[in-house]
Amino acid sequence: MKLRSLFVALVASTTAFAWHAASADEPIQPIQAHKPKNPAMVELGKKLYFDPRLSRSGIMSCNTCHNLSMGGTDNIPTSVGDRWQQGPINAPTVLNSSLNLAQFWDGRAKDLKAQAGGPIANPGEMAFTHELAVDVLNSIPAYKAEFKKAFGKDKVNIDMVTDAIAAFEETLVTPDSRFDKWLKGDKKALTAQEKAGYELFKNSGCTACHYGPAMGGQSFQKMGLVKEYDTKNKAQGVAGLTGKDADRMKFKVPTLRNVEMTYPYFHDGAVWTLEEAVDIMGKLQLGRTYSKDEIAQIVAFLKTLTGKQPDFKLPILPPSTNDTPKPKPFG
């Protein structure tokens, strides 16, 4: 027994030591830049991320709903899918999604690779099949050459497609926000109001759920812990998977990184302002009503979480050939 607690203490102290000195006691750690292991795979994944030929219509890519010019989201309440179908739930950002313990609001995909095949074949999203997506890619010699460079073989399969997209998504981290500069010791990086907002965020208990580098993505929590959340959206969160009443309205805690860019908020996308989102979180999760000034402080703090956005040249996609299956935008 004694030995075991000594071990736990030792592990705890060495992990704490690994954090940057200045942020050692903080519940939030800076976002680390990502060094890709296979740059050829990342470049290929970037092309696939932007390629609308992976959809039935030929006009919808991952970037349609996770627009990297807009914080990795579509900035609408729920997404528009193939043939203008109304999506069931708000699109979360892809930025920093590699830091999530699992993917989707209910965590039903274990990682980015498992997630990436979903939207291509989802009839309400890109509405294609994996077979047709692979046929499109195999019909384009320039793509085959890139698969060869990244994987050592040029007969494309869906596993290679999802591996490449996941490798690209891992690069979509947003380091160097003003808050991270402050965490790393630049005491001038935040204003007095922003610092007061961070203190309030910590002291009132927001960090019980929004912690770690992504300030979320580490647990599933009930939306409406103290008071029920009033929504018309039918999503039941984790209960949709487990069928357990205890999991009703349990959702993966969303990241708060870049939250200024990822409106509208919550799984139903019903809330358009950060002021209202903070007010709701205070009342429903903590049983606390903030004053107008307190809300302004927390919002000012949340706006310091916008990091360096992905920055690269727009990829130019290899043209289709005579053998490439044709898109079906209508009917």
Ligand code: HEC
């Ligand atoms: C039609 C819009 C749409 C398209 C196209 C789309 N997505 Fe999504 N994406 C969503 C929605 C909506 C969700 C949330 C679904 C849920 O949780 O049930 C989601 C969830 C995700 C997540 C999980 C994020 C998290 O925090 O849980 C990732 C990662 C992701 N999508 C990546 C992709 C990739 C890669 C592609 C292209 C292959 C893609 N998406 C195409 C709408 C879209």
Ligand code: HEC
């Ligand atoms: C008990 C856990 C818990 C606590 C405490 C908590 N949150 Fe949340 N937060 C969540 C969950 C879960 C969601 C997603 C709910 C949903 O979409 O239905 C969320 C969503 C949010 C969102 C919207 C993000 C988005 O992209 O949709 C913001 C902003 C937010 N929280 C801020 C705060 C603030 C500020 C506090 C402190 C006042 C706080 N949260 C306290 C669990 C928590």
